[in-house]
Amino acid sequence: MDILSTGGTFAPIFTEIETILGTDTYDMWMRPASFGFEGHTLTIQLPNQFWQKTIQSRYEHIIKDAFLKHTGLEITVSYIIKEIKDPVQTVLQNVQPPEPVIAPVVKKSPFPARLNDSYRFENFIESPSNRFAYKAAQAVVNKLGNRENNPLVIYSTPGLGKTHLLHAIGNQILQQNPTARVLYMSGEEFVSEYIEALQNKSSESFRKKYRSLDCLLMDDIQFVAGKAASEGEFFYTFNALFESGRQIVLSSDRTPQELGLEERLSSRLLSGIITEIKKPNLETRIAILRQKRDSIHFDIGDDVIAFIAEGIQTNVRELEGSLFRLVSYCSTHGVIPTIPVAKELLADILSQEEQRLAVNVNAIKKVVGKHFKIDMDDFTSKRKTQSVAWPRQIAMFLSTELTNMSLPEIGREFNRDHSTVVHARDLIKEKIKADPFFSAEINQIISDIKTVDKK
Ligand code: ADP
Numbered sequence: 001m002d003i004l005s006t007g008g009t010f011a012p013i014f015t016e017i018e019t020i021l022g023t024d025t026y027d028m029w030m031r032p033a034s035f036g037f038e039g040h041t042l043t044i045q046l047p048n049q050f051w052q053k054t055i056q057s058r059y060e061h062i063i064k065d066a067f068l069k070h071t072g073l074e075i076t077v078s079y080i081i082k083e084i085k086d087p088v089q090t091v092l093q094n095v096q097p098p099e100p101v102i103a104p105v106v107k108k109s110p111f112p113a114r115l116n117d118s119y120r121f122e123n124f125i126e127s128p129s130n131r132f133a134y135k136a137a138q139a140v141v142n143k144l145g146n147r148e149n150n151p152l153v154i155y156s157t158p159g160l161g162k163t164h165l166l167h168a169i170g171n172q173i174l175q176q177n178p179t180a181r182v183l184y185m186s187g188e189e190f191v192s193e194y195i196e197a198l199q200n201k202s203s204e205s206f207r208k209k210y211r212s213l214d215c216l217l218m219d220d221i222q223f224v225a226g227k228a229a230s231e232g233e234f235f236y237t238f239n240a241l242f243e244s245g246r247q248i249v250l251s252s253d254r255t256p257q258e259l260g261l262e263e264r265l266s267s268r269l270l271s272g273i274i275t276e277i278k279k280p281n282l283e284t285r286i287a288i289l290r291q292k293r294d295s296i297h298f299d300i301g302d303d304v305i306a307f308i309a310e311g312i313q314t315n316v317r318e319l320e321g322s323l324f325r326l327v328s329y330c331s332t333h334g335v336i337p338t339i340p341v342a343k344e345l346l347a348d349i350l351s352q353e354e355q356r357l358a359v360n361v362n363a364i365k366k367v368v369g370k371h372f373k374i375d376m377d378d379f380t381s382k383r384k385t386q387s388v389a390w391p392r393q394i395a396m397f398l399s400t401e402l403t404n405m406s407l408p409e410i411g412r413e414f415n416r417d418h419s420t421v422v423h424a425r426d427l428i429k430e431k432i433k434a435d436p437f438f439s440a441e442i443n444q445i446i447s448d449i450k451t452v453d454k455k
């Protein structure tokens with residue numbers, strides 16, 4: 001009954017739903033379902049009731065909005081729980097959803113690469129925060145398996161484009177060589193497939209599958225770390241590929257050192273290129289939103305784009321999600337997207353973001369305060385004595401470096417205007433350049449802030 005298997009008409013609707021939900025959520029909840037459509041009714045076939053509840057409560061309105069936008073139809077949604085024949089499977093299915101099946105856009109390659117066609121280099125906005133990762137990803141494609149770029153490890157906090165780049169690498173490799181054996185998978189899938197292979201006593205074919213690859217793209221390897229047997233298997237897979245000159249690209253939500261991998265694997269990872277994607281600056285966030293706006297052909301002003309970009313700083317997925325939420329609301333209700341509408345509609349996510357950012361400045365104040373033995377109140381007080389003014393200037397400088405807040409926003413956190421922040425920033429920068437001891441002290445403070453921030 002799957003309307004997606006017939007391709008064509010419904011594909012853009014589901015692509016949009018995927019963009020709104022984010023690939024991870026979509027893969028988890030939507031991909032395993034099948035969909036039928038007749039009259040005004042979309043029928044969703046699902047493995048269990050838990051699943052139905054989740055889609056009904058969290059995603060049904062998004063699905064309806066997407067259909068309305070693309071077809072002009074106000075649809076109703078009905079659910080069917082699919083009977084599952086295998087009793088063991090049934091038990092498992094009732095406990096938790098099965099692993100997502102990732103098979104969206106199938107390439108012409110004889111090998112199922114599991115790539116999402118819409119993540120490409122061309123629609124990835126390059127910026128100072130991701131430039132190195134972007135260039136390294138392209139270098140991998142051009143020199144597949146070259147020792148200098150092998151493995152490539154990309155890490156970042158969530159929603160900053162790791163998965164996008166991994167798919168872009170795979171898509172580009174296949175574009176240049178359609179018969180290349182490329183495989184994208186998540187660390188989580190690797191672990192569960194490995195466990196399954198052990199249960200079915202099919203470890204040999206499991207191994208063969210991986211070891212015949214030209215390029216393995218493994219996303220979120222933090223899921224492999226610390227699971228002794230899987231980590232061991234991953235190490236052997238990794239070595240087999242690495243030693244025969246095959247390309248490995250990995251992503252992680254933390255640095256390889258922080259993954260807690262066993263020494264032999266960790267040192268192998270460290271032998272390639274390791275690159276971090278940082279949070280995008282304001283111009284980049286605006287560029288990303290403009291690209292999305294243009295791709296969906298929805299008329300939304302630059303002032304509104306700038307408003308969203310100012311408000312959502314830490315996660316591109318949420319940034320895009322906010323735009324789509326606004327677009328979807330405005331197109332459904334025939335409302336013109338303005339800043340007040342965006343403010344109202346995105347109030348919850350904007351305030352969450354504000355809290356996230358506030359934590360950051362607080363962490364900076366906390367660590368700097370402790371280091372120089374001054375009180376939290378001193379950062380906002382009018383006191384100008386050097387023993388207070390100096391740490392305050394350091395904290396302002398660090399806020400410009402470590403957060404994505406604008407200068408006026410930082411100013412407000414210190415009860416000052418933005419020109420004071422600029423002055424502090426430049427002063428401290430000069431001092432860092434001139435004085436290596438001071439530079440080391442600042443580095444120490446930064447690493448303290450990073451650990452405080454995580455807690
Ligand atoms: P991660 O894997 O790091 O959690 P994703 O790759 O899933 O992040 O990115 C989240 C969303 O943001 C995706 O829709 C992706 O296309 C988009 N995105 C992230 N960075 C960029 C960028 N620089 N240019 C365009 N889109 C981006």
Ligand code: MG
Pocket residue numbers: 159162163164219
């Ligand atoms: Mg990801």
